[in-house]
Amino acid sequence: MAREYELKPAPADVADDLAGGTTTINRRQFLRYGFNTAAGVLTASLGMLGFAAILLPPGGGSGGDLAVQFWAKGREDEAWYGAKHLQPMTKADFVAEAAKSSTGTAGAAGVWNGVPVAVNYVEHSKYAGTPESNGKARFQFMEGYDETGKYVGHFEDLAEADPRLMPSDDLVMVFGRCTHLCCIPGWQLVSNSFTEDSWTPGGGDDGGTKMFCICHSSRFDPTALEMNTNRNRSNGATFNYAGIRRAGGPAPVGLPIIPIQLNGDVIEGITDYVDWYTYCD
Numbered sequence: 642m643a644r645e646y647e648l649k650p651a652p653a654d655v656a657d658d659l660a661g662g663t664t665t666i667n668r669r670q671f672l673r674y675g676f677n678t679a680a681g682v683l684t685a686s687l688g689m690l691g692f693a694a695i696l697l698p699p700g701g702g703s704g705g706d707l708a709v710q711f712w713a714k715g716r717e718d719e720a721w722y723g724a725k726h727l728q729p730m731t732k733a734d735f736v737a738e739a740a741k742s743s744t745g746t747a748g749a750a751g752v753w754n755g756v757p758v759a760v761n762y763v764e765h766s767k768y769a770g771t772p773e774s775n776g777k778a779r780f781q782f783m784e785g786y787d788e789t790g791k792y793v794g795h796f797e798d799l800a801e802a803d804p805r806l807m808p809s810d811d812l813v814m815v816f817g818r819c820t821h822l823c824c825i826p827g828w829q830l831v832s833n834s835f836t837e838d839s840w841t842p843g844g845g846d847d848g849g850t851k852m853f854c855i856c857h858s859s860r861f862d863p864t865a866l867e868m869n870t871n872r873n874r875s876n877g878a879t880f881n882y883a884g885i886r887r888a889g890g891p892a893p894v895g896l897p898i899i900p901i902q903l904n905g906d907v908i909e910g911i912t913d914y915v916d917w918y919t920y921c922d
């Protein structure tokens with residue numbers, strides 16, 4: 642039986658297309674509608690679309706190319722970057738897309754060095770000093786807590802030690818595998834309570850601009866940067882990391898940030914910060 646997702650009322654163009662105006666859609670519909678908004682993209686299905694065949698450990702990519710590439714396989718007609726599949730991501734791509742969003746944000750699935758990633762652009766430098774009530778997203782540097790609620794530390798503790806963890810040029814990149822069961826989550830803006838094109842401060846489970854894992858509905862806030870902790874799957878050792886906050890769902894902790902830099906306008910990942918990789922493999 643197809644998995645179903647409860648959605649809040651969808652935008653008119655989507656609602657008209659849902660049989661009988663239902664607020665329940667099946668998995669196939671979810672995948673489709675997840676792409677049908679101006680700023681919406683969806684990476685949740687990447688695991689079924691061939692990533693397993695190219696998944697390599699950090700450093701295992703081809704030819705030392707550090708550029709992050711768009712990944713829109715199977716979604717070429719729906720994702721805003723569909724025509725750019727496997728082309729290098731540039732900041733200009735995100736700036737142009739964010740201009741269509743009421744929150745000033747844009748997100749995209751990508752592949753870097755053989756691993757799935759998601760890149761989010763937030764107009765932080767434009768809105769950081771403005772009232773949060775204006776609904777314009779900006780990065781929030783926050784305290785972090787582990788899955789038991791124990792205080793772990795502050796994002797700025799890590800960023801002070803390694804400034805590369807700070808968002809670069811209003812961009813943040815995260816490892817694209819969910820901390821729940823290592824599915825590949827996504828950013829999408831269908832009009833449910835987690836994903837509509839709105840922004841709420843605090844890193845909580847309201848407002849939109851969330852990355853949404855289709856596997857079991859975990860949500861992550863790419864604007865809420867925190868310190869967190871996770872466990873090396875192979876040896877059980879724990880490690881602290883800078884990540885984006887888990888906003889809700891069964892995922893125990895947030896998604897790890899992979900530092901990036903711009904080469905000209907091309908987004909490149911930085912390879913020598915790799916603890917983030919170890920919780921899945």
Ligand code: FES
Pocket residue numbers: 819820821822823824826854855856857858859890891892
């Ligand atoms: S794998 Fe993402 S919520 Fe379960």
